[in-house]
Amino acid sequence: MVITQEKTQVTVKDFKTDQKSTWCPGCGDFGILSAVQTALINAGIAPWQVMLVGGIGCGSKLPDYIRANGYMTLHGRASSIASGFHLANTDLVTIAISGDGDGFGIGIGHLVHNMRRNMDIVHIIENNEVYGLTKGQYSPTSKRGFKTSTSPEGAIEFAINPLSLAVSAGATFVGRSYSGDPKHAAEIIKLAIEHKGYALVEILQTCPTYNKGQNNDWYKAQTYKIKEENPNYDETNMLHAFELALKDDGRYPMGVLYHNTERPSYTEQVPALQQNKTALINHSLELKADLFEQLKKSYV
Amino acid sequence: MAFKQGLEQKLEQIQNKKMAQKQTISIKVAGAAGQGVESGGQGISKALRRGGLHLFGVSDYMSLIKGGHNFFQITLSNEAVYAHTEKFHLFISFDPQNVEDTLSHIRELHEGAGFIVDADTALKPEITATLQEVGANLFAMPLSKLAADLGGSKIMMNTVALGGVAGLMKLPFEKLEGVIRENFGKKSNEIAEKNIAVAKAGYEYAIQNYASQFKFSLPYNLQMGDKMLINGNEAIAMGSYTAGCRFISAYPMTPGTSVFEWFTKRNAQLGVVTKHTEDEIAALCMAIGAAQAGARSMTTTSGGGFCLMVEALGLAGMTEVPVVVVNAMRGGPSTGLPTRTEQADLLFAINASHGEFPKIVLTPGTIEQCYDAGVRAHNLAEKYQVPVIILTDQLLAGQVRDTDLSAFYTPEIDRGKFISKEQLDKLEGEYLRFAFTEDGVSPRALQGHPKTVHAPATDEHDETGHITETADNRIKMMNKRMHKLEVARSEMKGPEFYGPENADLTMIVWGSTYGAAREAVDLFNRDEKNKEKINLLHFYEVWPFPTKAAEEALKKTKFTISVEQNYTSQFARLLKVETSHDVKVKINKYDGRPLAPEEICVHVQNVLKQAQLATA
Numbered sequence: 001m002v003i004t005q006e007k008t009q010v011t012v013k014d015f016k017t018d019q020k021s022t023w024c025p026g027c028g029d030f031g032i033l034s035a036v037q038t039a040l041i042n043a044g045i046a047p048w049q050v051m052l053v054g055g056i057g058c059g060s061k062l063p064d065y066i067r068a069n070g071y072m073t074l075h076g077r078a079s080s081i082a083s084g085f086h087l088a089n090t091d092l093v094t095i096a097i098s099g100d101g102d103g104f105g106i107g108i109g110h111l112v113h114n115m116r117r118n119m120d121i122v123h124i125i126e127n128n129e130v131y132g133l134t135k136g137q138y139s140p141t142s143k144r145g146f147k148t149s150t151s152p153e154g155a156i157e158f159a160i161n162p163l164s165l166a167v168s169a170g171a172t173f174v175g176r177s178y179s180g181d182p183k184h185a186a187e188i189i190k191l192a193i194e195h196k197g198y199a200l201v202e203i204l205q206t207c208p209t210y211n212k213g214q215n216n217d218w219y220k221a222q223t224y225k226i227k228e229e230n231p232n233y234d235e236t237n238m239l240h241a242f243e244l245a246l247k248d249d250g251r252y253p254m255g256v257l258y259h260n261t262e263r264p265s266y267t268e269q270v271p272a273l274q275q276n277k278t279a280l281i282n283h284s285l286e287l288k289a290d291l292f293e294q295l296k297k298s299y300v
Numbered sequence: 301m302a303f304k305q306g307l308e309q310k311l312e313q314i315q316n317k318k319m320a321q322k323q324t325i326s327i328k329v330a331g332a333a334g335q336g337v338e339s340g341g342q343g344i345s346k347a348l349r350r351g352g353l354h355l356f357g358v359s360d361y362m363s364l365i366k367g368g369h370n371f372f373q374i375t376l377s378n379e380a381v382y383a384h385t386e387k388f389h390l391f392i393s394f395d396p397q398n399v400e401d402t403l404s405h406i407r408e409l410h411e412g413a414g415f416i417v418d419a420d421t422a423l424k425p426e427i428t429a430t431l432q433e434v435g436a437n438l439f440a441m442p443l444s445k446l447a448a449d450l451g452g453s454k455i456m457m458n459t460v461a462l463g464g465v466a467g468l469m470k471l472p473f474e475k476l477e478g479v480i481r482e483n484f485g486k487k488s489n490e491i492a493e494k495n496i497a498v499a500k501a502g503y504e505y506a507i508q509n510y511a512s513q514f515k516f517s518l519p520y521n522l523q524m525g526d527k528m529l530i531n532g533n534e535a536i537a538m539g540s541y542t543a544g545c546r547f548i549s550a551y552p553m554t555p556g557t558s559v560f561e562w563f564t565k566r567n568a569q570l571g572v573v574t575k576h577t578e579d580e581i582a583a584l585c586m587a588i589g590a591a592q593a594g595a596r597s598m599t600t601t602s603g604g605g606f607c608l609m610v611e612a613l614g615l616a617g618m619t620e621v622p623v624v625v626v627n628a629m630r631g632g633p634s635t636g637l638p639t640r641t642e643q644a645d646l647l648f649a650i651n652a653s654h655g656e657f658p659k660i661v662l663t664p665g666t667i668e669q670c671y672d673a674g675v676r677a678h679n680l681a682e683k684y685q686v687p688v689i690i691l692t693d694q695l696l697a698g699q700v701r702d703t704d705l706s707a708f709y710t711p712e713i714d715r716g717k718f719i720s721k722e723q724l725d726k727l728e729g730e731y732l733r734f735a736f737t738e739d740g741v742s743p744r745a746l747q748g749h750p751k752t753v754h755a756p757a758t759d760e761h762d763e764t765g766h767i768t769e770t771a772d773n774r775i776k777m778m779n780k781r782m783h784k785l786e787v788a789r790s791e792m793k794g795p796e797f798y799g800p801e802n803a804d805l806t807m808i809v810w811g812s813t814y815g816a817a818r819e820a821v822d823l824f825n826r827d828e829k830n831k832e833k834i835n836l837l838h839f840y841e842v843w844p845f846p847t848k849a850a851e852e853a854l855k856k857t858k859f860t861i862s863v864e865q866n867y868t869s870q871f872a873r874l875l876k877v878e879t880s881h882d883v884k885v886k887i888n889k890y891d892g893r894p895l896a897p898e899e900i901c902v903h904v905q906n907v908l909k910q911a912q913l914a915t916a
Contacts, residue, residue, distance in 0.1 A: 002808055019766055045749070047753045048751075048752065048753045049748075051747060052755065053589070056758075061767070064757060065757040065805035069752075069753055069754065070753060071619070071755060072755065074585070074611060074612060074615050076757060077582075077585045077612065079582065080577070080581070081586070081588055083575075083589060084549060084575075084586030084587060084589025084592075084593070085588070085589035085590065085593045086586060086593075087547065087589075087590060088546075088573070088590035088593035088594060089593035089594065089748060091748060092747065092748055109581075109793065110581075110582050113577075113582070145441070195355070270545075272572055272573045275571065278593050280546055280573055280593075281593055281746065281748075283546060283571055287542050288709075291569075292542060295538060296538075297526075299529055299530040300529075
């Protein structure tokens with residue numbers, strides 16, 4: 001995002017809340033919560049300078065478990081509500097938080113449009129490849145053959161590929177991390193925050209209740225860091241990003257897959273926001289008498 | 301002798317004045333989509349209005365881009381006029397080859413009326429026969445010839461026809477000239493001059509050849525001064541803007557779109573963020589996001605789009621976000637009658653979304669009320685921190701009526717219990733977004749200040765906004781939210797009468813039906829054959845229902861009937877639930893066409909006849 005506010009010195013204590021989490025023990029969401037917090041601290045963003053818009057799902061409850069501005073909204077609509085919030089108040093760093101059902105299932109329509117708009121928000125999508133809060137149904141990212149209560153013979157559909165989807169839809173920052181490596185996740189989130197334009201951060205996540213097979217050991221074996229494997233990887237090259245995203249070797253590349261700094265963000269092209277360099281909510285509501293008269297006269 | 305003559309003349313003048321309290325001339329312009337029916341209708345409306353006439357205009361169009369059959373109806377009068385009429389004095393057709401529609405329009409002509417058509421078009425024998433049958437005159441003007449000769453293109457034939465209308469209406473030509481210059485001058489002076497030339501030719505041709513046959517006329521009021529010709533949607537948009545709306549997100553849907561386009565056209569000038577979204581769900585969600593941030597926000601749609609919005613409407617209700625939704629109703633269900641009018645979303649709007657939460661529903665009936673609804677919606681939304689729905693319809697959305705500039709007042713912006721940044725700086729203690737208060741409305745501070753860090757949840761939440769499912773808190777929060785409805789109820793404007801007091805019959809109407817019902821009151825009471833007198837009671841702010849005011853008003857009625865553009869008498873049913881009042885007879889129209897005053901009078905006469913039979 002274009003960060004308009006001054007950096008603030010903050011620590012873990014500033015984000016601490018008494019609210020008890022309802023996540024299962026061992027849930028990957030704990031790691032993600034810690035990563036979000038670390039990213040904000042490292043980026044110098046105080047609890048009152050950020051807006052965390054959650055959808056619905058286990059991970060979307062994150063704003064309830066951190067002391068920061070937030071809004072827990074509707075299933076699938078986090079990115080729309082975050083976009084509206086951002087356009088009205090460009091001073092806050094706006095982060096939408098969804099799960100794989102919220103982001104790639106019910107909310108995929110909004111997701112791709114906010115990507116192609118290059119809306120200047122961060123969208124964190126926690127991907128555990130299963131529906132948790134509704135008690136274990138297959139999700140749009142579940143692997144083909146995944147057996148759940150709604151796919152007893154195994155899912156027939158092919159899973160969505162979040163990374164290739166994001167690149168083709170026009171996201172200008174596409175990153176991936178994993179809940180078992182909060183330090184890495186925090187780094188990617190921080191880069192996403194500092195990116196101007198739409199940033200998708202997919203965070204692979206364990207679900208110890210409904211997706212037991214993909215535990216931390218499994219993820220450790222299946223994931224690798226892009227830069228470690230290929231120090232010369234050029235994240236500004238869209239074709240490289242596609243190649244990596246579509247590589248079908250069962251392993252998950254982690255890090256910044258794609259980064260485009262050329263495209264203007266949606267926000268910087270909105271006339272009402274550009275002519276008046278302050279956030280929309282600070283614009284005067286006063287009605288100019290001559291303008292009002294002119295509007296009326298145009299109908300005479 | 302001279303004295304007697306003078307007295308007689310005076311008596312006749314008085315008589316005339318009495319008889320002709322209100323005179324009207326109705327004009328219909330018809331053609332295929334793309335032939336300039338709408339723009340031509342608007343142009344001649346403006347010119348006639350400026351001449352010094354009251355005017356009501358409404359268009360009838362089909363859901364297509366080219367072809368089909370559209371028409372624009374203008375009712376002119378020496379007095380305020382609120383509806384179209386069933387019969388016409390002047391009919392201009394650009395597609396007389398469309399025999400079926402043309403014949404149906406001709407059958408609506410008064411005796412002595414005029415039918416303007418291009419002389420180059422061969423008319424089907426049934427058209428000329430029907431014209432003779434109704435006693436109307438054929439004015440076969442050389443429209444395309446004059447357009448080609450003087451303007452260089454047949455395209456200008458509709459301008460020739462409008463010149464003809466102005467001529468027959470004895471409108472000073474400079475009024476039409478002025479409008480043409482304004483409309484075409486932006487494109488090029490040359491085009492404007494050509495159009496003026498062809499209009500002038502049509503004007504003179506009509507006067508020379510048809511003036512003696514066309515016997516209708518209206519006195520122009522030269523002192524009338526400036527009036528706006530603005531439609532309902534534009535009035536809602538302007539009211540919203542003047543009340544401080546700075547964010548509108550919408551997905552195009554007829555007939556709600558023009559509220560959005562009013563803003564998009566002026567977004568830079570007015571400093572309003574306008575966002576065309578991917579669907580109606582996103583439209584309301586973005587508006588809610590912007591409203592949560594603190595901007596006065598709205599969206600606009602029609603029934604189908606509103607269906608998609610209702611989940612988000614519940615979000616606004618639950619998290620107490622002020623947001624305004626315009627639902628311009630059209631014929632439903634499903635795709636229904638996309639370009640036609642209906643009032644069938646009333647109970648849906650009031651009950652929209654699952655669960656129970658407070659919302660406000662305004663149902664303006666006139667252009668002035670549309671402006672007022674735009675203003676009030678934003679003030680009420682923020683004052684009570686609830687979603688507000690403006691329920692209008694196709695008829696009101698697209699109609700124009702001469703409107704006083706002063707009716708569009710400079711509004712006061714009432715942000716309710718809004719805590720400013722300066723007040724926050726001095727705030728002591730923890731800020732509670734959903735603090736329990738006497739009136740249920742919690743002080744509202746925006747996110748973005750060190751003292752207001754909070755995260756409202758769409759789940760049931762406590763005073764801080766955190767999720768909680770305890771029974772005790774649930775009861776308190778439900779009571780808090782629902783109590784706002786009771787407080788707001790006292791602020792809802794009650795119904796208003798039009799017509800004589802102590803009328804024998806009262807029509808209960810809501811929303812846009814006001815116009816035709818008002819004209820019906822005048823028409824009915826003016827007819828000396830009608831022994832009884834009628835009036836109307838109009839509801840324009842319906843939820844929370846203004847029960848007390850409604851009950852007081854109903855005491856002043858003798859015999860009530862409901863007149864609604866829907867099948868199931870939704871307002872009559874609402875009235876019954878809220879006041880126990882049973883209307884005696886329910887009149888319904890659901891063919892998508894707006895009620896005409898004459899049509900209402902026929903219903904009223906039938907009702908009265910049957911009531912007399914019943915008592916006899």
